[in-house]
Amino acid sequence: MGDFNLTVILDAIRRSSGGLSRVELAQIVGLSPQTISNISRRLLDQRLIVEAGKEGSGPGKPRTILRLNPAGMYALGVHVDPAVITSVVLDLVGDVVKHSRIPTPAGSNPQRVIAAIADEIKGLIEDSGVDPGKIAGLGVAAPGPIDLDEGTVVDPPLLVGWDRVYLRDALAEATGLETLVDKDVTSAAVAETWAGGASGTGSFVFMYMGTGIGCGIVLNDEVVRGTSGNAGEIGHIIVDPDGPPCDCGLRGCVKSSCIPQVLVAEAEEQGILDGGRKGTEGPEVQEGFARLCDAADSGDERAIAIIDKSAVLVARAVAVVTNTLDVERVVFGGPFWARMSERYLERIPALLAANSAANSIHGIEVVxxxxxxxxxxxxxxxxxxxxxxAPRAQRLLLEG
Ligand SMILES: [Zn+2]
Incomplete structure (x- = not known):
């Protein structure tokens, strides 16, 4: 690619819902009709865009509309969660061509996980039938903290033994693809801006409900990564001053009082989950959490109380973030979200409104x-x- 004007034009076409004519493009990006014409020709030759019919009923020649060609380029994405590894092939317009999900290999051996990911990707490319020559690269969403310079994942909670894993280089070598790494919460926010529709516009926080709880931040349509790519760590916001002690020395942090692992442990202590204590590895926590939600769905008052209380605590953390950033929307998602969505969406909007500093000026949408x-x-x-x-400098991404 390498040509700034070319990426500016591609980006403008991508952001338009129905495509753009060359005249509209010239107006939007401020380049001369000649430049637009030359670059459009190059993009058509590279099959990155297609001419998609003509438009216009007024005087003058009808205009040819330019759109992205979905099959012009593909990208691979992998999400490494302590419980599950999800892989997708996306086309150029951001639609999923193929996806797969496998449990994260148990134990504390990152090499096994990396080998499993590489195998999964190989299979996925084959199954998708996509021309490997059209795959632009591999993106990896990993639990933080991450080290941008080294392309490493550093001591993520619940991935035991991942002290400092060179995830980017290992996957680039194993797959032969250019590889980028970003934090899972940030990746989720990026996905929302590309493929989320109305909920991915403007200023919002993405509340990522995973093995841990974190947030991705988007202000005025720009993803905020911070100095080192580690923005969005909200695990030590205090939501329950008399709550359980946290490893940071304080009490009642998000991390010690409302992440799934804590809720599952609480349910085990109260005897809601039979079969005694299970382990604390990702898949076990996910399984325990699913059983807790099953119990709540079947009317177990104690299970309902645990989840409802967690909604109150999460809402307090969300309020701290939304008051700090003055966003218009909170988007919930992540691997644990589906099971809690109904109860959370019932309770959190009112809780958040009650704690919102700007409540008399604007509401905050919760979706x-x-x-x-x-x-x-x-x-x-x-x-x-x-x-x-995208035409912006992506200096904060980890390049392999
Ligand atoms: Zn803490």
């Missing part, structure tokens, strides 16, 4: 993700599209 359950993996693939197509 579930428009992207669906694969939001992390889709976001990871969108990173590749964004890196290849």
């Amino acid at each position: 579930g993700t428009g992207v669906g359950e694969d939001v992390g993996a889709i976001g990871a693939a969108c990173l590749v599209l964004e890196h290849t197509l």
Whole structure:
């Protein structure tokens, strides 16, 4: 790619809902008709865009509309969650061509996880029938913290043994693809801006309900990553001053009082989940959480109380974030979201409004993700599209 004007034009076409004519393009991006014409020709030759019919009923020649060619380029995305590994192939317009999900290999061996991901990607490319020559790269969404310079994942909670794993380089080597790594919460926010529709516009926070709880931040349509790509760590916001002690020395942080692992442990202690204590690895937590939600759905008052209380606590953390950033919307999603969505969406809007500093000036919309359950993996693939197509400097991404 490498040509700034070319990416500016591609980006403008991508952001338009129904495509653009060359005249409209010239007006939007401020380039001369001659430049637009030359670059359109190059993009047509590269099959990145297509001419999609003519438009216009007024005087003068009808205008030819230019649109992205979905089959012009593809991107792979992988979401490494402590419980599950999700992989997707996206086309150029951000639609999922193929996806897969496997449980994260148990134990504390990152090499096994990396080998499993590489195998999964190989299979996915074959199954998708996509020309490997058209795959722009691999995006990886990983739990934070991440080290941008090294392309490493550093001691993520619940991935035991991942002290400092060179995820980017290992996957680039294993797959032969250019590889980018970003934090899972940020990837989710990126996915929302690319594929979420109305909920992905303007200023919003993406509340990522995973093995941990974090947030992705989008202000005025720009994803905010912070100095090192680690923005959005909200695990130590205090939501329950008398709550359980946290490893940071305080009490009642998000991390010690309302992440799924804590809720499952509470349910086990109260005897709601039979079969005694299970382990604390990702798949076990996810399984325990599913059983807790089953119990709540079947009317178990104690299970309902645990989930309802967690909604109150999460709402307090969300209020701190929305008051700090003055956003218009909160989007919930992530691997644990589907099971809690109904109860959370029932309670959190009112709780948030009650704690919102700007409540008399504007409301805050609370919605579930428009992207669906694969939001992390889709976001990871969108990173590749964004890196290849968007005209902004992507210096904060990890390049392999
Ligand atoms: Zn803490």
